Amino acid sequence: MTLKPIDPNIASAHTLPGSFYKSASLFEEVAEKVFTSSWQYLCDADILTEANTYHPINLLPGVLDEPLVLSRDKDNQLHCLSNVCTHRAKLIVEEPGRGKVLQCGYHGRCFKLNGQFKSMPGFDGVENFPSEGDSLPSLTLQNCLELLFVSINPKVSFDEVFGPVLNRVGFMGLDKMRYVATRSRDYPVAANWALYCDNYLEGFHVPFVHPGLNAALDFKNYDYELFPYCNLQVGVAKEGELTFDLPESSVDYGRNIYAYYFWVFPNLMLNFYPWGLSLNYVRPLNHKETVVHFRTYLLEGGEAIADNPGVHQTEMEDERVVESVQKGIQSRLYKSGRYSASMEKCVHHFHRLLVDALAK
Ligand code: FES
Ligand SMILES: [Fe+2]
Structure with a gap:
């Protein structure tokens, strides 16, 4: 189902059709196109206050189900990383915890708390390894009023979206x-x-x-x-x-x-x-x-x-x-x-x- 554009002139425009709200397939499309590219409230900044701690978060459960992990590294820098192991995609962290590395419980791959690949057993002789793709993808975190926001695939800057609110x-x-x-x-x-x-x-x-x-x-x-x-x-x-x-x-x-x-x-x-x-x-x-x-x-x-x-x-x-x-x-x-x-x-x-x- 394709939606007709909404007339920019409100005086001649028609509202979204009733069919939009009923359609499970349009809902999926909204999830992929709208929710992945917009800025989403993730949690409050005080969820992680100490160095060398981490906390898994599933972004928009049931809709995006994007497994993320918040981590605070040894220098107190906060990161929002993919919580999916770059080897064969097991979730890395299942519970909040503390430690200097994130270790995957499947075959032992380790990452630093900033997402960088650290070590992996059994990979001697593997060519061009490790490469950039073996580190965890990282999302830009925005802290606004001590509330944390992320976007998987931002199309517009955070400031452009939230600037008028703060003003x-x-x-x-x-x-x-x-x-x-x-x-x-x-x-x-x-x-x-x-x-x-x-x-x-x-x-x-x-x-x-x-x-x-x-x-x-x-x-x-x-x-x-x-x-x-x-x-x-x-x-x-x-x-x-x-x-x-x-x-x-x-x-x-x-x-x-x-x-x-x-x-x-x-x-x-x-x-x-x-x-x-x-x-x-x-x-x-x-x-x-x-x-x-x-x-x-x-x-x-x-x-x-x-x-x-x-x-x-x-x-x-x-x-x-x-x-x-x-x-x-x-x-x-x-x-x-x-x-x-x-x-x-x-x-x-x-x-x-x-x-x-x-x-x-
Ligand atoms: S899936 Fe993580 S080490 Fe294999
Ligand atoms: Fe109301």
Whole structure:
């Protein structure tokens, strides 16, 4: 199935067809073309703090299943390496551990913690060995706000993707925020991952779906901004709500900002509140099931003002509509829809990025 391009003019465009969300083969194509080339949240930087330690991570289980290993070498340098032995492809590390080398348990090949081939028994007389291909492929790791990101086959630089986020919320001192497990949880959603993103990308539904949030937001001033690979919804607060204390250097100085809702192509949401960050990592399981990891990071003093019950309530309301759309999309009678030119700019942006990435 080939997708028609999405019209760049939102006023004449049609949405992604219903068939996109139902197709297992398109889902595989998205995995190979979109998920391998985009920047994916991997884990928090504090997962490995000591020299000579390593930690295996399966990138996007069930979708990419790319076996990786994070390692911190003797000089405290962090690396993200392939966890697949360059001999006959056994997984090298199965558990987190410590040591100066990574040793494959099949035939004993050893690698340094920076991925370089170190030794291999039984290979005397093998020509042109070892060569570069006997070392472990390494991926560029990006540390942004102590969150680690990788891309298997990056098409765009990390800075080009995340630059607008840091520009806007850099004033918050986010490098000092800390992860709080008791305020974090995973939400299984019985729907295609892209339907979950579609729903996130507009505030159009807020008055209909989220009575609590609607009472806090000044909907007339709700704003949408597009950047090359991310977009932003600016939630403006009604009188009396908690708002950001903005510095004069902020482009929003003088506005009552309730939240900055950033979406980063294709599956990450970074929701900034005066108390910190709610990171939502949308992880597809297959074409009809998704899990969304909600991770809460608090700024100093954020404990007292963070509103996780509010975030949870909003999530429950969103899941109800998204799972209803998942049922609706199965219809043989629904083809595709149109966009509100004022309120569905970010949905249109997502659809365009997705169809463009698939066409490449
Ligand atoms: S597969 Fe690793 S040493 Fe043979
Ligand atoms: Fe919502």
